[in-house]
Amino acid sequence: MKNYINKISTILLIAAILGGCKKYEQFPVDKVTGNYVFDPLDSAGVNAQSFLYGVYAIVKNGHNRVGNDYLDAASDDAVSSRTGGNIPVTLITTNAVTSFSFPGAENFWEGTSLSQAPTSSGVPDAFWAGVRNANIFINNIGVVPVKGGLSNGTTTAQLWRSEARFLRAYFYFELVRRYGGVPLLGNKVYDISDKLDLPRSNFADCINYIVSECDAIKDSLLMAPVADADNYRATRGAAMALKAKTLLLAASPLFNGDNIDKANPLTGYTDYDVNRWTLAAQAAKDVMDLNAYSLNPVFTHIFLDQNNRERIFIRPGNNSTNIETNNGPVGFQAGGSGNTSPTQELVNAFPMQNGLPVTDPASGYLASDPYSVLSAVKRDPRFTATIFYNGANWLNSTVQTYEGGQSKPNTSLQQTVSGFYMRKFMGDFESAGTYSNHSSDWIVMRYAEILLEYAEARNEVEAAPQADVYDQLYALRARAGIDAGAGGNYGLAPNMTQAEMRAAIQNEWRIEFAFEEHRYFDIRRWKIAETVMNQPRTGVSVVKNGNFYTYNPITILNTVFKKNQYLYPIPYNEVAKNPNMKQNPGW
Numbered sequence: 001m002k003n004y005i006n007k008i009s010t011i012l013l014i015a016a017i018l019g020g021c022k023k024y025e026q027f028p029v030d031k032v033t034g035n036y037v038f039d040p041l042d043s044a045g046v047n048a049q050s051f052l053y054g055v056y057a058i059v060k061n062g063h064n065r066v067g068n069d070y071l072d073a074a075s076d077d078a079v080s081s082r083t084g085g086n087i088p089v090t091l092i093t094t095n096a097v098t099s100f101s102f103p104g105a106e107n108f109w110e111g112t113s114l115s116q117a118p119t120s121s122g123v124p125d126a127f128w129a130g131v132r133n134a135n136i137f138i139n140n141i142g143v144v145p146v147k148g149g150l151s152n153g154t155t156t157a158q159l160w161r162s163e164a165r166f167l168r169a170y171f172y173f174e175l176v177r178r179y180g181g182v183p184l185l186g187n188k189v190y191d192i193s194d195k196l197d198l199p200r201s202n203f204a205d206c207i208n209y210i211v212s213e214c215d216a217i218k219d220s221l222l223m224a225p226v227a228d229a230d231n232y233r234a235t236r237g238a239a240m241a242l243k244a245k246t247l248l249l250a251a252s253p254l255f256n257g258d259n260i261d262k263a264n265p266l267t268g269y270t271d272y273d274v275n276r277w278t279l280a281a282q283a284a285k286d287v288m289d290l291n292a293y294s295l296n297p298v299f300t301h302i303f304l305d306q307n308n309r310e311r312i313f314i315r316p317g318n319n320s321t322n323i324e325t326n327n328g329p330v331g332f333q334a335g336g337s338g339n340t341s342p343t344q345e346l347v348n349a350f351p352m353q354n355g356l357p358v359t360d361p362a363s364g365y366l367a368s369d370p371y372s373v374l375s376a377v378k379r380d381p382r383f384t385a386t387i388f389y390n391g392a393n394w395l396n397s398t399v400q401t402y403e404g405g406q407s408k409p410n411t412s413l414q415q416t417v418s419g420f421y422m423r424k425f426m427g428d429f430e431s432a433g434t435y436s437n438h439s440s441d442w443i444v445m446r447y448a449e450i451l452l453e454y455a456e457a458r459n460e461v462e463a464a465p466q467a468d469v470y471d472q473l474y475a476l477r478a479r480a481g482i483d484a485g486a487g488g489n490y491g492l493a494p495n496m497t498q499a500e501m502r503a504a505i506q507n508e509w510r511i512e513f514a515f516e517e518h519r520y521f522d523i524r525r526w527k528i529a530e531t532v533m534n535q536p537r538t539g540v541s542v543v544k545n546g547n548f549y550t551y552n553p554i555t556i557l558n559t560v561f562k563k564n565q566y567l568y569p570i571p572y573n574e575v576a577k578n579p580n581m582k583q584n585p586g587w
Contacts, residue, residue, distance in 0.1 A: 038140040045146030045156065051137055052160055055167050056232065058130035059315040061442040062517050063425065064326045067105040070340055070422070074106075075520040076532045077346040077510070079557045081338050081417050093533070095560040099587045100572035108174065110571050127171040134168035135189045137161070154220040162217040166234040166242070169213040170444075173246055176206045177521055178568045180255075180584060181266040184209055199580040200570075202265040207250045214243035224292040227307040231314065237292050238313040241445045244283035248453045251276035251460070252525035260566050261585045267567060274461055281457035284450050287312075293447035295479045300385045302446065303425045306439050310447045317440035321427075324435045329388050329399050329421045330413055331406035334434045338407075340515070341418040342387050344538040344553065349510050350383035355482045355491015370551060381481035386514050388421035390542045390549065393430040402542040402549060417556050418539025424515050448476055448512055456505050465501040473508055480512075524566050533561035562586065 037047045064070060067088035069080045074089035088103035090096075097103065104110075108127045141161050149155040154162075175182045183198040184206060190196060201209075217239055222230070224237040250256060250269070257272025264270070287293070296302045296310040321335075328336025347370075348358060354377065356363035358370075364377030372378045373391040388394065390401040400406040401419050408415055427438040455472035459465050470492065477490035484490055492504060509522055523529040537557040543550045564586025575583050 038143050040143045043145050043147050045144050048144045055133045061315045061317050070515050071517045071520050072515045077519045078340050078342045081341045093559045099569035127175050130171040131168050134164040135187050137164040158220055162220040163234045165217045166239050169210045172210050180567050181206050197578045197580045200266050203268050210246045211243050214239045225309050232316045240287045241312045244453050247280035247283050251280045253527040254525045258527050277457045277460040284454035287450045312445040315442040319437040320440050321435040323425045327422045329407040330415045332395050338415050338421050340422040341416045342420040350380045353378040386424045388423045402544040459501050529561050533559050
């Protein structure tokens with residue numbers, strides 16, 4: 001793994017030649033040409049493989065990537081603790097953006113800026129740069145006589161080509177879920193002399209293309225699990241998982257029957273087809289049937305143990321304490337800037353350990369002890385693995401987010417604005433004296449996602465949810481540590497209606513994948529953003545009175561969501577210079 005990370009940061013010169021990123025002069029730049037990269041005499045394929053590393057590097061590491069915030073701070077799950085008038089997630093969530101001022105940290109169309117991660121790597125930001133560089137690789141790798149291959153007869157060159165095709169399909173997926181239909185370039189690499197007034201392709205054509213690419217390459221990729229230095233590479237399971245993810249997006253209400261512009265094929269399908277849910281369910285089931293993946297027994301260690309079998313596709317990161325120092329609670333000697341303030345809405349979404357929602361009188365929830373610090377009935381263990389709250393254990397001490405407490409001193413120091421801090425992705429430092437380096441890999445796809453994709457899609461095609469839907473939620477809740485209960489239902493009501501199960505599945509997505517860049521897109525694809533984002537974001541003001549606390553609700557941000565925000569605007573410059581580039585509605 002460390003070997004790959006070093007290669008990403010030091011062997012990007014080849015991708016830079018044609019992708020626009022910084023040149024690293026490991027050998028004279030004037031000697032670096034396409035012939036040098038794709039050398040017919042290079043049987044080891046060293047330079048070509050370096051170019052492929054550069055394409056992988058365009059996959060985003062989501063940790064604090066949006067102007068030093070998590071993307072979920074632009075959803076109803078969190079807000080940025082940072083102040084000022086140019087916070088990208090705040091601009092997005094308050095609808096203070098336009099087609100010519102969309103924050104560069106989340107504008108992956110134009111690619112005029114470098115990485116917005118805390119330490120810029122010099123990798124091009126645009127997914128279009130990824131598509132272009134993948135095409136360069138796809139078109140040229142055939143001349144490199146690299147040795148070796150897979151047991152099924154796939155040569156190494158064919159394997160690498162399929163990896164580049166996977167990455168290209170992934171970049172298209174990221175573009176489509178933001179913009180709807182985008183131009184499909186095929187294998188063509190455009191240069192400055194080409195006519196570039198390309199139109200957008202229909203949403204349906206884009207979905208079909210991504211799916212067909214995944215089908216075409218899956219048998220010429222590595223088989224999972226892949227460990228150690230190669231665990232970042234695209235596998236058969238990753239291609240199949242991307243197909244399932246794409247088909248679920250296509251089946252979701254925003255694109256399937258509730259298109260924001262009903263007759264516009266660029267913004268979604270112009271009809272509803274229940275078979276789209278069936279296709280999504282089958283694609284997820286195909287991944288399950290590989291028997292290559294499983295849920296990691298310990299929820300927190302999905303993000304810490306690099307070779308666990310829940311991971312399907314990752315963007316590797318360095319071993320560091322960056323997550324803690326950026327997001328940990330303030331007031332500890334080990335450091336913490338508290339960038340991310342989870343909302344009360346997210347906190348309320350976590351049930352009790354018996355699986356019952358906090359609103360259920362039978363749950364055991366106590367308003368006087370909302371985080372179950374003293375109560376015998378605890379919260380869903382994913383709550384304590386995701387959220388720092390007043391009284392949470394940390395660094396051989398407790399987090400104090402009461403007014404005037406160590407982690408909410410109410411000084412000019414940046415601190416939580418909601419009464420909560422983000423805990424997810426951090427190391428096991430509850431009983432430690434300080435932080436120590438750990439993996440900061442970003443998990444792009446993991447097996448829990450497949451289970452929820454299957455459950456969601458199956459629920460939409462069944463008149464009422466059957467065992468195949470319940471079983472996926474049982475598996476996730478059992479792994480989380482929720483009690484099975486006398487009926488073995490893990491707190492879920494038996495005999496739910498389709499609508500009741502839909503709500504349960506949507507909540508499971510929320511609590512299982514908090515801060516993993518799901519909620520932000522989920523509320524869009526479910527087309528509920530105009531409801532949940534037009535309510536104030538809230539937090540809590542905790543007041544200490546002797547040994548007792550009172551918990552007072554507070555409004556921390558008034559968010560705004562308009563219908564046009566379901567899709568991103570095509571950047572103004574693209575529309576202005578290309579008469580065939582149609583803008584998304586409302587922008």
